Amino acid sequence: MGSNHLDLVMDPTGGHYLNKEAVCSGLGVARMCQLLLGCTTMALVAHGAGFSATYGTYCMFVWCFCFAVTLVIFMLDITRLHGCMPISWDNLTVSFAMLSTLMYVTASVVYPVYFLSTECPSEGCETRDYRIAVTVCSSVCSFAYAAEVFLTRAKPGHVVGYMATLSGLLKVIQAFVACIIFGALANDGEYNGHIPMQYCVVVYSLCFAVTVVVIAMTLSGRTSALRFPFDRFVVVYTFLAALLYLSTAVIWPIFSFDRKYGTSTRPDDCPRGECPWDSKLVVTVFTQVNLVLYFSDLIYSQRIRFVSQSPA
Missing domain, CATH: 1.20.120 (Four Helix Bundle (Hemerythrin (Met), subunit A))
Incomplete structure (x- = not known):
């Protein structure tokens, strides 16, 4: 043998x-x-x-x-x-x-x-x-x-992965900022008392979920196999997210710091690290941050061109 x-x-x-x-x-x-x-x-x-x-x-x-x-x-x-x-x-x-x-x-x-x-x-x-x-x-x-x-990072004229572009990097930052917002909400953000504040939480959750889905789909490398144009989906979603965050950037501060619904100044008996007023302030600040990020993402997304496949 x-x-x-x-x-x-x-x-x-x-x-x-x-x-x-x-x-x-x-x-x-x-x-x-x-x-x-x-x-x-x-x-x-x-x-x-x-x-x-x-x-x-x-x-x-x-x-x-x-x-x-x-x-x-x-x-x-x-x-x-x-x-x-x-x-x-x-x-x-x-x-x-x-x-x-x-x-x-x-x-x-x-x-x-x-x-x-x-x-x-x-x-x-x-x-x-x-x-x-x-x-x-x-x-x-x-x-x-x-x-x-x-x-x-993406360089002008080069074919790269979507996440290497400024728009892709901004998606990661948007998701990270949303996690900071969720952390502040979990630390007694006192949002259950008013329906408009609950609406803001829904917006934060919805935008975070879709952003994570966009990132996950991109990392899978199978976006070209989808039955819908991924590039249009991303741009339309970014536009809608920017509008939704614009509404929360107006609603959240009103129902958090207006004297009719809350207090405009930090209470004296509010312990550091466990103060609902501080949590509301953190949510307000990072809502504005994400608003700027989504609008910047929307503007930049008009300058990039999606291709179905990367070069071998």
Whole structure:
């Protein structure tokens, strides 16, 4: 009986199994910096800086989540295994880089606000020094993720994934801002007392859900197989979302701060971090932010041209 064997031939034109560009390119350097700074930040927190309560847990989640996903992306890029996945790789990586930038920026602000002070804490001055180092590393790492977004963003005349365009990046920011609004509403936003305020919550939820669907459909890489024109759907939805947010930008402040329905000034007996008035103010501010984002998205979407397939 014959035996099966594998014959190997040296071919100078053969392909490479490992992607050296994942390490040697500017994008590779940015990702290695993300991993180094992310690992350093987590080590400093675990060793001496510490974290507690909801805000500290959120910051630690951001650092651990971003590090883990970045590591997976880095390994898949080196081994080229992402080609076996049924997703749009370029859209996925730039979306995650944008999301990580936003998450790191918030963590870099939240952590020092709640854990860093000019005076030494009860744990000692060494703990304060660790917390300063955590803040610095987290802040620098946000620039590393922003650098990836800058390197992979759409350039005029180039065919790229939708998420690499300004419109696609704005979709990620819109969803992130909506999450901040939901967090403020969950922190006793007092919206059940008035039907117009409940309408605003419906608008926030509806726009967030559709935005997430648009992002998910884009990441799937199957938008060209849809039975309706995806580009028209995105533009029409952005137009409607901008109008809906315009209505909430008027309604929410009226029913939150008008003397007929609420108070125009912050109550004196309102504890920090548990004050409904503060939550309403956060919702008001970020409603205006998302309004600007949706209108900017609508304007920019008129300048891009959708194509059914990317070049091989």
